[in-house]
Amino acid sequence: MELAEILVDVPTMQTNQPYTYQIPTFMKEELQRGMRVVVPFGHRKVQGIVMNVVHHGTFNGRLKSIDSLMDLSPVINDEMYHLSFWLAQKTFSFQITCLLTMLPSVMKAKYQKLIKLLQPTHNQSINDIFHGQKVISFNSNSLSDEQIKLLLKLKRQKKIQVNYVVKNQAKSKKEIAVRSKLSKHQLKQALEQIPKNSVAQITVLKFFIQHYDISSVKQSFLTKLNHVSASTIKNMQDKGWLIRFKVEQYRNPYQRPIKRNYPLKLNYHQKVAVNAITRSVDQQNSNVFLLEGVTGSGKTEVYLQSIQKALIHNRTALMLVPEISLTPQMVNRVKGRFGNLVAILHSGLSRGEKYDEWRRINNGNAKVVVGVRSAIFAPLKNIGIIVMDEEHDDSYKQEDAPRYSTREVAKWRGKYNHCPVVLGSATPSLESRARAGKNVYHLLKLPERINHQALPQIKIVDMREQIANYGVKNFSKPLLASIKEKINRHEQVVLMLNRRGYSSFIMCRDCGFVLKCPNCDISLTLHMSSHTMRCHYCGHEEPIPTKCPNCGSKRIGHYGSGTEKVERELQQLIPEAKIIRMDVDTTRRKGSHERILNRFGQGKANILLGTQMIAKGLDFPNVTLVGVLNADTALQLPDFRSGEKTFQLLTQVSGRAGRAKKSGTVYIQTYNPDNYAIRLAETQNYERFYTKEMGIRHAAGYPPYYFTVRITVSDLKEVRSAGEANVVFHYLQNHLSDQTILLGPTQSTILKIKRRYYYQIIIKYKREKNLNSVLSHILMNTQKDFRRGLRVEIDPNPLKFI
């Protein structure tokens, strides 16, 4: 007898193992590993994923049967099946969570609880709940506590019945198509017999006679013809002339025409890089390349030509890009080169669109995938190359479970598929550059810009001096003069400010009160456009206070500058300037990101003012000036990577200037003009920065000299959170080796987020063979307090220490 081992969609420690089920005879033929099923689990039904079909189970109790199939073919292929074990272990997360993150979000089932009233009653309270209906859907939010209690009582008395429904959200879009059942001759006969006033039917008959060779046509096409409606077609179907049927539609998120583009001529360094990478593709070895190329050195062309090589060998290609640089420019470039073979996966797509792109990949219709972090799980088969552009970017690390590093998953898939992984950046992460230094990765350099463009000239402006001498606020004299000059010459300007909103916070001048979020331990930010105070962590919003909530004083004002305020200031300083603002607030709506960039690209504005989302990937030939208004924001963070982040950001944003024939200038305004990261960004010398930063990391014992793990303990009660953090700390102290360094436990920089209090412990280690078992033990031990609100989270190689 065949049995199925199934992982259920219950993400807890106790259920993190397969459960054995009987396979009903009617599904024996179809059932395969990787399919989603509905199974009874406890007293309800849940979604599950088939992990194995076996002959002998290990469970001795009574087995239940699988309820139904949710898929006709596996959605988890062999590679993803194997990957899920590795991923769960590496990220300390539940395997079912890993499997579900690999799939488009519509594949996660929705659960519904239906309540059926078994016999009619005159009880008013009961009838209030059911509103005269026999079956209602249970929704705890819309019912009062008393009503929930009543329902529980009725259930005990067996007066109601509860049914659990697992809803598959993965529905493809269907469209109605129409086909003629008649031969050409019969169609003509019908046309003669039909009354002359049946105008609509005559139109349809004529259409099918004229286009007899086509097999079917969409009903929506026919109804666009004169007088023809859906009922006309229905009528003709009833007569037996036509057949209507449903066809699956792929939603196509990129419908506008795309201009075809062709491989460009490579310079010497690009050729060397392409040759090295394609040799690896040919030889099917899983080398990792680090492509270190200054901004504008033509890395994308190297990727595209390497991908082309993989396609020639009948293999597929995966190209990952950071969230914000998946610009229309990049999409057009790849689609223009590889046409319909390309599938795009990014956060701007609707759930349905993502699902459709996923299916195109899964069934082999798409051979090149371009996408953000989660695209690393694209179900491509026979991958020939994996590219990770801007490999240092933070968006490649998933911040919640499973906390995977895209780079590590890429390397795993590279090994599995016997293909190279190309990591590209102008400013590689120290970890990657260090591995290249040890020849673990193969270093490829593109030291020159294409067409020998000069790198932009970078000027550092000391804001302390500017304020002392001229009393300026956000715009120094030289930057302002340069902006005016560029506008007069009809060139464009990009300005970056690392803070959205109007100003950073509001404070009472009399008592020093700062308005904070009630859920998070963080000050609220003023948003002038919506006239609200907003929390950037949880989204909480409240009106702007007119007097101090603490002392009642009216002397309450705002400090710091956000994009909104700077926009106003700039407009006053240069009234003729046309400014476009781009930040999370102006790009929230779907497609607005693209619209803003299009308007700027078409020259409808001369200044683009934005947060760091403008630092990457933009390529506007008319931009000759870049201004960084406050280079220090990243530096001030209490994080050992702040220098690295500052250098990367400044280098990236500088690269936006002077990308065509015209030379570019960059102004960096700072209060720390002597800081090494800023000084080295001035010369754009990555290698010198790398050497300097490695020295600092070595001295302080930070990555890449040490590996790190962050353990976060949080609870709704601060004492419990602190107490548990201590327990965990002592356990680590007693079970890890002496060479390993433990930091903490400390309050997180933002103690309270969304009503939870956070404490953290950092582990720094070089070699720790018990690490996995020690950490797993901690997870197990803290599990019992989970329902009291305690959360212990483990993040291997975290990005942020705050």
Place this chain on the structure above:
DNA sequence: AGCACGCCGACT
């Protein structure tokens, strides 16, 4: 997660 079971104190 979602539920039953079992052990407690506070009531008709």
Place this chain on the structure above:
DNA sequence: GTCGGCGTGCTC
């Protein structure tokens, strides 16, 4: 005595 609070264990 029993209703209903919550802590604990289990789900193939």
